[in-house]
Each structure stands twice: as C-alpha cells, then as structure tokens.
Amino acid sequence: MASGARRTAARAAAPFAMVAVRAGDASVLARQPIEPARPKKGEALIRHTAIGVNFIDVYQRTGLYKLDYPAILGSEGAGVVEAVGVGVTWLKPGDRVAYTQPGGAYATHRLIAADRLVKLPARVSDEAAAAAMLKGLTVHYLIHDSYRAREGDTVLFHAAAGGVGLIAGQWLKARGVTAIGTAGGAAKCKLAKAHGYAHVIDYTKEDFVERVNKITKGKGVAAVYDSVGKDTYPGSLQVLRRFGTFVSFGQSSGVASEFKLADLAANGSLFATRPTLFHFIAERSDLERRARQLFAVIGSGKVKIAVNQRFALADVAKAHAALESRRTTGQTVLVP
Numbered sequence: 001m002a003s004g005a006r007r008t009a010a011r012a013a014a015p016f017a018m019v020a021v022r023a024g025d026a027s028v029l030a031r032q033p034i035e036p037a038r039p040k041k042g043e044a045l046i047r048h049t050a051i052g053v054n055f056i057d058v059y060q061r062t063g064l065y066k067l068d069y070p071a072i073l074g075s076e077g078a079g080v081v082e083a084v085g086v087g088v089t090w091l092k093p094g095d096r097v098a099y100t101q102p103g104g105a106y107a108t109h110r111l112i113a114a115d116r117l118v119k120l121p122a123r124v125s126d127e128a129a130a131a132a133m134l135k136g137l138t139v140h141y142l143i144h145d146s147y148r149a150r151e152g153d154t155v156l157f158h159a160a161a162g163g164v165g166l167i168a169g170q171w172l173k174a175r176g177v178t179a180i181g182t183a184g185g186a187a188k189c190k191l192a193k194a195h196g197y198a199h200v201i202d203y204t205k206e207d208f209v210e211r212v213n214k215i216t217k218g219k220g221v222a223a224v225y226d227s228v229g230k231d232t233y234p235g236s237l238q239v240l241r242r243f244g245t246f247v248s249f250g251q252s253s254g255v256a257s258e259f260k261l262a263d264l265a266a267n268g269s270l271f272a273t274r275p276t277l278f279h280f281i282a283e284r285s286d287l288e289r290r291a292r293q294l295f296a297v298i299g300s301g302k303v304k305i306a307v308n309q310r311f312a313l314a315d316v317a318k319a320h321a322a323l324e325s326r327r328t329t330g331q332t333v334l335v336p
C-alpha cells in the first residue's frame with residue numbers, strides 16, 4: 001500500500017464522532033476524535049455499521065429541542081457488539097444489534113445501556129434496522145396506540161413520502177386501512193402512492209381540506225397523523241370526522257403554537273394527543289414487543305425500508321441540509 005493510502009486508511013479507521021459544537025445551522029457539526037471506553041456494568045460497546053438520520057436530529061441541532069452542547073447527535077443506529085460490561089449475559093461480542101435513544105449515534109463507536117439494544121434477526125439488514133428503529137417504532141405506536149387504525153378506517157398522514165411517512169403508508173395498507181397521504185410535489189406523490197397510500201394530495205398545489213372532503217364524501221377521516229405542524233394543523237382539524245383524533249407528532253414546518261383546546265370543540269368534539277416515541281418504549285418489555293412486531297412486518301416484506309439517501313458519517317451536515325430543505329424521500333442513512 002502506498003504511504004498516502006496507508007495514512008488514509010489509518011485516518012478512516014480512527015474512531016470519531018460528529019459533534020454539534022453549539023446550537024445552529026448545519027455548519028456547527030464538527031468531526032472530533034473519540035476513544036471508546038470499556039463498558040461498565042450493564043453497558044455494551046458497539047461499533048456502528050449504519051446510523052439513521054431523523055428530523056429530531058435537526059430540532060436538536062437548531063436548539064428547538066434543548067441539549068447541553070457540545071453534543072453528539074443521532075438517535076438510531078445498528079452495529080456489532082465489541083464488548084459487554086458485567087451483568088450483560090444475553091449479549092456477546094459479534095452480535096448484531098440496533099437501538100433508538102436520543103443522542104450519541106453520530107459516532108463510529110458508542111457505549112450504551114445494554115437494555116436499550118435489540119438483537120437483529122438475520123432477515124433484517126443493519127441498514128434497514130438503523131433506518132427503522134426510530135421511524136418504524138414511531139409508526140408502530142402511532143397506528144396501534146395514538147389512534148388504533150382499524151380495517152375499514154380512512155386516515156390522513158402528512159409528509160407521506162418522508163421517512164416515517166413511507167413506513168406508515170405500507171403498514172396502514174397491511175392493516176386494511178385506507179390511507180390518504182400528503183406530499184410536496186409530483187415525484188413525492190408518486191412515491192407515496194407506491195408505498196401503500198390509496199390517495200395522495202400534493203399539498204403544495206392543492207387544498208388538502210377540499211380534496212379530503214371530496215374523497216370521503218364529506219364524512220372526514222377518523223384520524224390525522226400530523227408531523228408538519230404549523231402549516232397543516234388548521235386543515236388537519238377541519239378534515240376530521242366528529243369525535244376524530246388529531247395526532248400531532250412533529251413540527252417540520254414550525255410549532256403549531258396557535259393551537260387552542262377550544263379548536264377541538266369547534267371542529268367536532270375531537271380528541272388530540274401529542275405523543276413522543278420514548279414514552280412508548282420506556283419499559284424493556286415494550287421495546288422488545290414493538291421491535292419484534294416491526295422486524296416481523298419488515299421480514300414479511302409488507303413494509304419495505306426505502307433507504308433513498310446515503311452519506312458518509314463525516315458528511316452528516318449534507319444529510320441535514322437535504323432533510324431540512326425537503327430534498328429527501330424515505331430513509332437517510334449514514335455509513336461510518
């Protein structure tokens with residue numbers, strides 16, 4: 001090997017993390033060397049093979065969700081166990097694992113509480129797991145718990161061509177639910193249609209309230225899953241049927257700060273919830289049950305994980321820029 005190539009290989013192999021040095025735009029993400037420590041009691045050291053990128057990472061980088069900076073961002077990943085601490089009897093070096101947990105994933109290696117890890121079945125790739133632990137488990141609780149979508153229901157899901165959105169369309173279809181999606185632009189609408197949505201509305205061009213009323217013949221939908229927030233929530237309330245459920249689970253366009261409880265009465269005695277994944281997997285038994293069902297639906301082929309963007313870990317700023325400017329579809333993965 002030429003000495004230049006050897007130096008490059010050595011540099012590539014040295015453990016590092018991408019750190020948000022302070023709150024700000026994507027330029028605050030800086031590469032810093034790390035020294036993976038030996039796992040303490042109850043911990044595991046993992047070497048990442050793939051890391052998922054999520055909109056929550058953007059909120060944490062901009063400071064919308066407060067962190068103590070400097071901070072390693074990244075909330076889902078997959079990899080290989082390198083070492084375990086005392087008391088971790090169910091994992092061994094070499095096991096393939098995945099997790100979702102706020103922060104710490106944008107790194108070649110990390111220490112993590114072993115009870116946050118799930119083992120990967122052979123039929124689920126590292127990349128699919130890294131892309132689906134946060135987004136797929138989110139879809140799981142949204143459609144089973146926040147509003148339990150049943151066969152015959154019609155529901156509306158915003159940002160249908162996004163990471164969470166493409167998983168949701170397929171899973172809702174598999175449950176016999178008629179899903180209406182919204183997406184920005186013709187290409188995204190086509191993609192969402194190919195991922196389970198019965199109807200897709202380009203909400204950058206069409207009035208989604210009018211279209212949903214037309215599709216449902218004025219009845220409205222049983223639930224709206226709204227992660228767009230500020231731009232969509234007034235219309236989301238209007239398209240719900242009487243006693244429908246407004247599930248507000250994100251704010252990619254900004255916070256719905258004008259929302260008032262009285263809006264629920266005015267739009268049909270609605271129910272509203274503002275959930276977050278980490279409450280739904282706080283207990284180890286819930287994490288295991290939900291992950292088992294997620295892996296089963298991926299393994300069966302009913303839900304395909306569309307990794308449509310890949311970036312090197314060191315290029316995470318480019319991944320953030322793409323996500324924020326609505327240039328991504330489906331899942332975005334970092335390769336360490």
Ligand code: NDP
Binds near residue numbers: 323329
């Ligand atoms: P996405 O891949 O869905 O990306 C966000 C999408 O939002 C964009 O592609 C865009 O789609 C749409 N969007 C609408 N308006 C804007 C805007 N002004 N700026 C940027 N994007 C906009 O991201 P994720 O799949 O990672 O996450 C989806 C949402 O779900 C996020 O809001 C996230 O915070 C939330 N979430 C919440 C969780 C919870 O438990 N509460 C857990 C996981 C995710 P288009 O161009 O089609 O409009």
